[in-house]
Amino acid sequence: MSLMTIGTVAFDDIETPFGRAEKVVGGACTYISWAASYFIRDIKLVSIVGDDFPKSELQLMEERGVDLAGLEIVPDKKTFFWAGRYHQNMNQRDTLVTDLNVLADFDPVLPDSYRDCDYVMLGNLTPEIQLKVIRQLDRRPKIIALDTMNFWMDVAMDGLLEVLREVDLLTINDEEARQLSGEYSLIAAARKIFTMGPRFLVVKKGEHGALLFAADRVFYAPALPLTQVKDPTGAGDTFAGGFMGYLAKTDDTSFDNLKRAIIYGSAMASFCVEEFSLDRLKTLDETAIQHRVKQFADLVHFEL
Amino acid sequence: MSLMTIGTVAFDDIETPFGRAEKVVGGACTYISWAASYFIRDIKLVSIVGDDFPKSELQLMEERGVDLAGLEIVPDKKTFFWAGRYHQNMNQRDTLVTDLNVLADFDPVLPDSYRDCDYVMLGNLTPEIQLKVIRQLDRRPKIIALDTMNFWMDVAMDGLLEVLREVDLLTINDEEARQLSGEYSLIAAARKIFTMGPRFLVVKKGEHGALLFAADRVFYAPALPLTQVKDPTGAGDTFAGGFMGYLAKTDDTSFDNLKRAIIYGSAMASFCVEEFSLDRLKTLDETAIQHRVKQFADLVHFEL
Numbered sequence: 001m002s003l004m005t006i007g008t009v010a011f012d013d014i015e016t017p018f019g020r021a022e023k024v025v026g027g028a029c030t031y032i033s034w035a036a037s038y039f040i041r042d043i044k045l046v047s048i049v050g051d052d053f054p055k056s057e058l059q060l061m062e063e064r065g066v067d068l069a070g071l072e073i074v075p076d077k078k079t080f081f082w083a084g085r086y087h088q089n090m091n092q093r094d095t096l097v098t099d100l101n102v103l104a105d106f107d108p109v110l111p112d113s114y115r116d117c118d119y120v121m122l123g124n125l126t127p128e129i130q131l132k133v134i135r136q137l138d139r140r141p142k143i144i145a146l147d148t149m150n151f152w153m154d155v156a157m158d159g160l161l162e163v164l165r166e167v168d169l170l171t172i173n174d175e176e177a178r179q180l181s182g183e184y185s186l187i188a189a190a191r192k193i194f195t196m197g198p199r200f201l202v203v204k205k206g207e208h209g210a211l212l213f214a215a216d217r218v219f220y221a222p223a224l225p226l227t228q229v230k231d232p233t234g235a236g237d238t239f240a241g242g243f244m245g246y247l248a249k250t251d252d253t254s255f256d257n258l259k260r261a262i263i264y265g266s267a268m269a270s271f272c273v274e275e276f277s278l279d280r281l282k283t284l285d286e287t288a289i290q291h292r293v294k295q296f297a298d299l300v301h302f303e304l
Numbered sequence: 305m306s307l308m309t310i311g312t313v314a315f316d317d318i319e320t321p322f323g324r325a326e327k328v329v330g331g332a333c334t335y336i337s338w339a340a341s342y343f344i345r346d347i348k349l350v351s352i353v354g355d356d357f358p359k360s361e362l363q364l365m366e367e368r369g370v371d372l373a374g375l376e377i378v379p380d381k382k383t384f385f386w387a388g389r390y391h392q393n394m395n396q397r398d399t400l401v402t403d404l405n406v407l408a409d410f411d412p413v414l415p416d417s418y419r420d421c422d423y424v425m426l427g428n429l430t431p432e433i434q435l436k437v438i439r440q441l442d443r444r445p446k447i448i449a450l451d452t453m454n455f456w457m458d459v460a461m462d463g464l465l466e467v468l469r470e471v472d473l474l475t476i477n478d479e480e481a482r483q484l485s486g487e488y489s490l491i492a493a494a495r496k497i498f499t500m501g502p503r504f505l506v507v508k509k510g511e512h513g514a515l516l517f518a519a520d521r522v523f524y525a526p527a528l529p530l531t532q533v534k535d536p537t538g539a540g541d542t543f544a545g546g547f548m549g550y551l552a553k554t555d556d557t558s559f560d561n562l563k564r565a566i567i568y569g570s571a572m573a574s575f576c577v578e579e580f581s582l583d584r585l586k587t588l589d590e591t592a593i594q595h596r597v598k599q600f601a602d603l604v605h606f607e608l
Contacts, residue, residue, distance in 0.1 A: 017488065089479075090488070175393075184321065184394070186529045208512035211529060220526035220603045225490045225515060259606040293608065299524045300604040302563040304597065 001248040004114055004141075005032045006046035006133050007123020007237070008103060009053065009071070013083035014276060016090065018230045024277035025057050027080065028123030028147070031234035033066045034281045035241025035268040036121075038289060039249040041065030044114045046133065048106045050077040060282070069111040074102045090232055091206055110136045119248040121240055122146040122167070127159035134166045143253055145169040146198075147240055150176050161196060169200040171240055177203050186211060187218070200258065202243070204236050212262050214255050221262045222300050224270045224292070231276045235269040238281065242268030267292040305552040308418055308445075309336045310350035310437050311427020311541070312407065313357065313375070317387035318580060320394065322534045328581035329361050331384065332427030332451070335538035337370045338585045339545025339572040340425075342593060343553040345369030348418045350437065352410045354381040364586070373415040378406045394536055395510055414440045423552040425544055426450040426471070431463035438470045447557055449473040450502075451544055454480050465500060473504040475544055481507050490515060491522070504562065506547070508540050516566050518559050525566045526604050528574045528596070535580045539573045542585065546572030571596040 007028030014021045029047045036043050043066045051073055058068060083097035106129060115138040122130045124147045134144060146167040152160050153176065160180075164170065170193060178184060181192035190201045190213035203211040205223075212219040243265030250257055267289060274280045311332030318325045333351045340347050347370045355377055362372060387401035410433060419442040426434045428451045438448060450471040456464050457480065468474065474497060478490060484500075485493035494505045494517035507515040509527075516523040547569030554561055571593060578584045 088488075184392075185531050185533065187531045205512060208509060209524075209526070218529055218603065219606070220513075220529075221606075222513070222524035222526065222604070225522055225524075227489050227491050229489065256607070260608065263606060263608075297606075297608060299522065300526070302523070302525075302567060302601075303560070304564060304567075304601060 001040065001118040001142075001251045002042040002044060003036055003040060003119045003121060003244055003248040004044040004046065004117040005029055005036070005121040005123060005241070005244070006108065006130070007032060007125060008080050009047040009049050010080040010082055012081075012233060012277065013097070014231055014233050015085040016231050017086065017088055019276065021231070021276040025054075026082065026234060026277060028234075028237040030061075030278065031237035031272065031281070032121055032123055032241035032244070033061060034064070034278055035238040035265075035272075036245030036248070037061075037064035037066060038268070038284060038286075039242070039245030039264070043067060044070055044117055046070035046108050046110065046114070048072040048074065048102045048108075050079040050102050051075050053079045067113075070108065070114055072106075072108070074105070077102045084233070086232065090229060093232075108133055118142050118251070119244055120144045121244045123237060123240070124149050127152055127156050127163045131159070131163040131166065134163065142251070143168045143244070143247060145171060145240065145244055147171045147236065148176075150179055153179050165197040167198055169202065170198040171202040171204055171236070173204050173206070177201065186213075190218075202262065204239060206232065206235065210239070210262055210266060212258060214258075217255055219255075219259045219262065221259075221266050222296065223266060224295055224299060226270060226274065229273045232273050233277070235272050238272040239265040239269040241265075263293055263296050264289075267296060305344065305422040305555045306346040306348060307340055307344060307423045307425065307548055307552040308348040308350065308374075308421040309333055309340070309425040309427060309545070309548070310412065310434070311336060311429060312384050313351040313353050314384040314386055316385075316537060316581065317401070318535055318537050319389040320535050321390065321392050323580065325535070325580040329358075330386065330538060330581060332538075332541040334365075334582065335541035335576065335585070336425055336427055336545035336548070337365060338368070338582055339542040339569075339576075340549030340552070341365075341368035341370060342572070342588060342590075343546070343549030343568070347371060348374055348421055350374035350412050350414065350418070352376040352378065352406045352412075354383040354406050355379050357383045371417075374412065374418055376406075376410075376412070378409070381406045388537070390536065394533060397536075412437060422446050422555070423548055424448045425548045427541060427544070428453050431456055431460050431467045435463070435467040435470065438467065446555070447472045447548070447551060449475060449544065449548055451475045451540070452480075454483055457483050469501040471502055473506065474502040475506040475508060475540070477508050477510070481505065491517075494522075506566065508543060510536065510539065514543070514566055514570060516562060518562075521559055523559075523563045523566065525563075525570050526600065527570060528599055528603060530574060530578065533577045536577050537581070539576050542576040543569040543573040545569075567597055567600050568593075571600060
């Protein structure tokens with residue numbers, strides 16, 4: 001099965017209590033693609049960079065099965081740049097710099113070969129662009145998943161509600177689920193959000209794990225306590241990439257399989273945070289992933 | 305098996321985004337005893353109240369198997385009073401009033417019949433009093449568990465470190481585990497805390513569940529997403545009471561049984577928060593508890 005993903009490809013400056021990294025490769029689409037590449041080879045990327053973005057990084061992605069026909073490289077312009085600093089508790093961060101650069105002109109046109117993809121992961125971007133991508137599809141994918149954030153709820157709620165009507169699955173954090181729904185209880189929030197379009201809700205809680213809601217079911221995936229957490233950047237996107245990559249590989253959208261996909265996504269995110277940028281994600285293999293997934297199973301296992 | 309518990313018996317004023325309650329029964333020892341009473345009948349309470357505390361509430365506890373020989377009732381004095389207001393997110397609260405009243409003179413002397421108990425739950429109090437209670441025991445219980453909070457780390461760290469040397473199990477929240485150990489990673493924090501005395505660490509994370517650490521093992525118990533959360537007061541103590549009550553009932557301190565105990569404690573806490581004060585805890589039965597525990601099992605179940 002094929003997975004199309006859209007989102008940023010970026011440079012990041014990152015400062016955490018455990019170190020710093022300057023002008024490293026980041027962006028939602030990058031993390032999603034790398035994570036998904038451990039499950040499938042048919043990944044169609046939609047993004048934009050300047051010609052300052054290293055060709056070697058693009059080549060690495062192509063070698064992992066990422067189709068870059070949908071990547072626009074703008075001559076004489078700079079790649080999107082983000083700088084952030086994490087607080088001591090790592091659950092909060094301040095944005096220090098956001099240079100949109102090429103992203104200001106991002107108006108994606110899907111290559112013909114992209115228009116019949118099976119699974120779609122819309123990374124965090126303006127709802128307007130997310131909707132434009134959906135409208136260019138020739139047929140309905142099996143799952144359209146959308147990631148968004150509180151910023152778009154504040155400045156573009158109408159657009160967000162419009163694109164939500166078109167998606168199957170929404171990934172947001174717990175505070176965003178409460179903001180979007182106006183409900184404190186996450187069960188009530190999920191019910192409200194299901195009336196907006198999605199039939200699945202994934203609530204990302206970082207080091208506290210993730211919740212998967214369907215109409216009448218709920219699943220709690222833990223996060224694995226780690227000895228070393230260096231940099232949370234990209235963890236949510238890596239989670240989404242692992243999740244959607246696993247779904248595309250298994251091509252099974254039953255709730256039981258969505259639960260497995262959440263565990264695989266969580267496992268990929270747990271690797272992501274162990275090093276800065278994509279450093280850990282680039283060095284994984286099947287054995288490491290299976291071992292990590294087994295740790296998740298052991299972590300929550302009990303017998304009554 | 306017998307369970308001794310020490311802590312406050314109190315009046316609370318509580319304000320949450322979902323309502324308020326005035327001068328309702330509260331206190332760590334009250335919640336611990338009520339929760340444990342669904343598992344065992346031999347509960348030895350150690351606390352202090354004024355003669356304003358309702359006799360009917362004491363009688364209810366006695367009917368549930370709570371021995372009040374260790375409860376000091378001080379004539380012409382008032383019961384400990386606490387007033388607090390929860391923030392919108394329910395994970396944070398402000399203390400509005402703390403009237404120690406009788407608690408200022410609390411210097412517990414254990415009745416002879418208490419001195420050979422099997423399990424001990426030391427509720428959150430000054431480390432000095434917690435230690436005094438341990439020193440009055442005739443023989444080493446199977447598990448001494450201790451609950452504490454950041455306040456004692458700030459003002460009585462030496463005393464806290466002294467009592468920690470005598471206990472088997474510590475329950476604190478994630479920020480407190482980090483403060484006590486100076487480690488960000490909870491795995492590293494647990495390792496450091498094990499050098500201070502305890503051989504088990506339970507990290508309480510409220511709506512994000514709980515973690516159980518032993519020397520080389522870790523277990524993640526989820527929290528159940530609830531439709532209605534009215535008042536988080538006493539949830540941690542209810543958790544501890546259910547946990548220790550289950551341990552005392554089963555009299556098995558293996559890691560596998562500690563995991564089950566954590567699930568039972570989490571189930572009891574999930575009831576506690578559904579209503580103010582002890583309102584929900586007073587109306588439970590075996591069927592409701594077993595049904596809730598089954599929900600916890602379903603919540604995390606997946607097959608690879």
